[in-house]
Amino acid sequence: EDQVTQSPEALRLQEGESSSLNCSYTVSGLRGLFWYRQDPGKGPEFLFTLYSAGEEKEKERLKATLTKKESFLHITAPKPEDSATYLCAVQEGNTGTASKLTFGTGTRLQVTL
Amino acid sequence: SQTIHQWPATLVQPVGSPLSLECTVEGTSNPNLYWYRQAAGRGLQLLFYSVGIGQISSEVPQNLSASRPQDRQFILSSKKLLLSDSGFYLCAWSLREKLFFGSGTQLSVL
Structure with a gap:
């Protein structure tokens, strides 16, 4: 059974204070690892997909990296508008055409002035 | 561009009452569609998915059903x-x- 564990559960940063969120996973044949951002009361918004160990993706102040056992979401010089819950999800191979993602419980990030 | 519409935004229902939530997608044809549930303190859980009209796969045995008319x-x-x-x-x-x-x-079911 696929498992996704995210840490920490909650993180409070001051504006400009860089940090990393962790996503460790267990899956039989990784087809893709996904990062989403979710604001309160809204649906998750897609950020990145990583497919193989060593891959990196960047978007503004966010950079996602992937190893064979975990992924990190690095946040450089965060701003208050980066406050949200960040979700990690994995998809194993052999699921046909459906995107059956297994999600972690997320990291709630709060960035203060 | 593709958009997805889901309604209602909030719903309060008594125990034992029926439920119908609707979702429509625009700007694409023959999409794969999914229903997820997010409970407090838990990750998103896949409930159903569909790869075509009338084709429904259930991931978790439960009190719910899905349809794709x-x-x-x-x-x-x-x-x-x-x-x-x-x-x-x-x-x-x-x-x-x-x-x-x-x-x-x-x-919210009360």
Whole structure:
């Protein structure tokens, strides 16, 4: 059974204070690892997909990296508008055409002035 | 561009009452469609997915059912709601493995 564990559960940063969120996973044949951002009361918004160990993706102040056992979401010089819950999800191979993602419980990030 | 519509945004229902949540997608044809539930303190849980009209796969045995009467319409239903059905329900469609979510329905069963 696929498992996704995210840490920490909650993180409070001051504006400009860089940090990393962790996503460790267990899956039989990784087809893709996904990062989403979710604001309160809204649906998750897609950020990145990583497919193989060593891959990196960047978007503004966010950079996602992937190893064979975990992924990190690095946040450089965060701003208050980066406050949200960040979700990690994995998809194993052999699921046909459906995107059956297994999600972690997320990291709630709060960035203060 | 593709858009996904989900309604209602919030819903308060008594135990034992029926449920119908609707989701429609615009700007694409024959999308894969999904219903997820997000309970407090838990990750998103896949409930149902559909790869075509009338084709429904259930991931978790439960009190809910899903239907896809039209290509871009996905409906989540229940004949009698339980307290444990409370949660945040999300409809999604996929494009090359990426999921794109609707705005969600917060369901409270009292």
